[in-house]
Amino acid sequence: MNLFRDVIDFLTNGDNWSGTFGIPHRLAEHLSMSGLTILAALVIALPVGVALGHYGRGGVVAINVANVGRALPSYALLVIGLSVLGDVAQTAFIALVALAVPPIVTNSYVGLREVDPEVRDSARGMGMTGGQLLWRVELPMAMPLVMAGVRTASVQVVATATLAAVISWGGLGRYVVDGFYQQDYPEMIAGSVLVAMLAIATEVGLGALQRLVVSAGLREKGQAEILATAVSAGAAQQEAA
Numbered sequence: 001m002n003l004f005r006d007v008i009d010f011l012t013n014g015d016n017w018s019g020t021f022g023i024p025h026r027l028a029e030h031l032s033m034s035g036l037t038i039l040a041a042l043v044i045a046l047p048v049g050v051a052l053g054h055y056g057r058g059g060v061v062a063i064n065v066a067n068v069g070r071a072l073p074s075y076a077l078l079v080i081g082l083s084v085l086g087d088v089a090q091t092a093f094i095a096l097v098a099l100a101v102p103p104i105v106t107n108s109y110v111g112l113r114e115v116d117p118e119v120r121d122s123a124r125g126m127g128m129t130g131g132q133l134l135w136r137v138e139l140p141m142a143m144p145l146v147m148a149g150v151r152t153a154s155v156q157v158v159a160t161a162t163l164a165a166v167i168s169w170g171g172l173g174r175y176v177v178d179g180f181y182q183q184d185y186p187e188m189i190a191g192s193v194l195v196a197m198l199a200i201a202t203e204v205g206l207g208a209l210q211r212l213v214v215s216a217g218l219r220e221k222g223q224a225e226i227l228a229t230a231v232s233a234g235a236a237q238q239e240a241a
Contacts, residue, residue: 006186030171034157041100049105053112066105074160082167092164100153107149111142147210158199
């Protein structure tokens with residue numbers, strides 16, 4: 001009970017809400033690194049997954065290559081990257097991008113491959129070009145699974161960015177790492193709570209965005225059908241491995 005009260009005191013203490021070491025500043029650091037990471041991962045992974053899904057070739061190779069980032073422990077990437085690059089921010093950025101790329105590549109590839117072949121044939125029969133087929137048919141139909149990959153990657157990045165504090169980067173992870181080394185358990189728990197709340201807010205926010213970008217017809221699909229598609233994405237990862 002005392003520990004719980006100490007955590008509340010830490011979170012409500014005005015001194016912890018101002019200055020370089022305050023919660024708003026650490027939150028801004030965490031958001032900026034996470035946001036830049038997801039943006040970079042989208043630029044790298046989304047075109048690859050969409051192109052491979054559209055043409056239906058090279059998907060297994062791409063998923064295997066992308067999953068190298070998932071197979072390597074993030075902490076190991078941080079330590080190795082710091083020894084090579086010598087820059088904390090660059091090291092954290094590269095390690096987080098490597099974590100975010102696999103689910104985006106996999107989900108975008110599988111999402112496009114799951115489009116019904118009869119729908120493709122009908123679109124071609126109507127005279128659609130390859131580009132029109134991609135933008136007007138395949139991408140809208142694949143959007144639920146594509147957005148699921150983006151949501152998964154984003155939540156993973158927000159949570160894993162906490163580890164970057166181990167190599168002296170900032171963010172909310174500083175409270176967890178500093179609290180641990182100083183045996184200041186209220187600070188450590190408060191930092192963990194803040195990271196968890198940010199991860200939940202990220203999931204909820206992207207869920208709202210998904211409802212905006214996914215067509216109403218696809219939103220009305222049964223949960224069983226959506227789950228089956230997600231399972232197909234997982235099966236593709238296992239087959240590629």
